[in-house]
Amino acid sequence: MLRIGLIGTENSHITHFTRFLNVEERHPGVRATALVGGPSPRNQELAELGAIERIVQEPADLGDEVDAAIVSSRDGGKHLEHARPLLEAGKAVLVDKPLAASVADAQELLALAERSGAVMLSCSALRFVPELSDFAASQETGRLRHLHVSGPADPDSEYAGLFFYGIHHVEAALEILGNPTVAPGTLEVRTVRREDTVVAWCEIAGTQVTFTFLTPGEGTRTPFHATAIYENAAVSRPLTLGGDYNAPALAEFLQAVEDGASPRSPQALLSPVVTLCAITESLERNPS
Known part of the structure; x- marks a missing residue:
């Protein structure tokens, strides 16, 4: 089973991803298994919706309990901070739009993925x-x-x-x-x-x-x-x-994880931020 951690759970997109993966089980063999952000009312709601047992405080706390992560933090300025520990560990990351809110952060994310060989994807619905x-x-x-x-x-x-x-x-x-x-x-x-x-x-x-x-x-x-x-x-x-506008990005990400490579080049990921x-x-x- 591919285990996915969910980061930036304040975003309504995380509800969509939880529904696609855990409620409707659109991708057999893939499941959201952990939430980041501590035991907040929002995370308790998501945990009940998706029968997710693990709630941790920080992205780095996910450790070896997940194989990949989705970063959906509303503030794109936080995406580097939230994705960094996963990418450094070589785990695949879907960075919900935008990839970053600065060129420097976007370039650092791309460099992290390249150094670790991690699959990273980001795209607008x-x-x-x-x-x-x-x-x-x-x-x-x-x-x-x-x-x-x-x-x-x-x-x-x-x-x-x-x-x-x-x-x-x-x-x-x-x-x-x-x-x-x-x-x-x-x-x-x-x-x-x-x-x-x-x-x-x-x-x-x-x-x-x-x-x-x-x-x-x-x-x-x-x-x-x-x-x-x-x-x-x-x-x-x-x-x-x-209503399912986040579904294609999730499907593309999971295919990239299976293929071991992102379908979007570093230049394609960087250009929107630039x-x-x-x-x-x-x-x-x-x-x-």
Whole structure:
């Protein structure tokens, strides 16, 4: 049996992973067996939901009791701290979006995985929505000229600002663009903030890209959406997350564990963080 430890249990995604693995048993031979964060009411709830007997305080306390881990901490700034002991031990880790909230942390995570030979994966659920297939350029559409991705994200979020939701915009855009490498220091970004809206403009792989981040209101949240302008066509689609939106990332991770290798290159894992860091740095320079 592949034993998985769950870290960052405050995140509702952990409920999904517990349901997929322990309640519905979608992946025979794989089970969530430990929770990190101590005996909190939230962990007691998850323990009852998934019949999970082991609750520990810190990620390092998982020791040899798990074979892999899922890090879902809401604050991407904590992902390096939470994943480090697992990666150093050579255990596979699924880092729920974002991989990290800084380029330095992302690079350190990648270095840890490389040194230990551990499988590490991170990806937004928007990479798997069926609407993305509608954006494939063809002879009929011509070359993609401009891409606009919009959706909810709060630059003042306590969970690393735009990274909490904004990583979805960036990963969806990179998926549509064919996952080009965005190296640190190569992206020029212009941003404007007006009240609850942040707009960022940049060029990625020869395509003009616009991101619009709208701060969620009380009980309201702007849906994700993408519009692509081609030489001969325009495509506009909502990017819809269904109830099981975390299932494809989990399935990809478990396949990577079985294969012993991540399907996403280090450059592919780093590029979203590089892109969003460039956006947030531009916003810091031009806050209004």
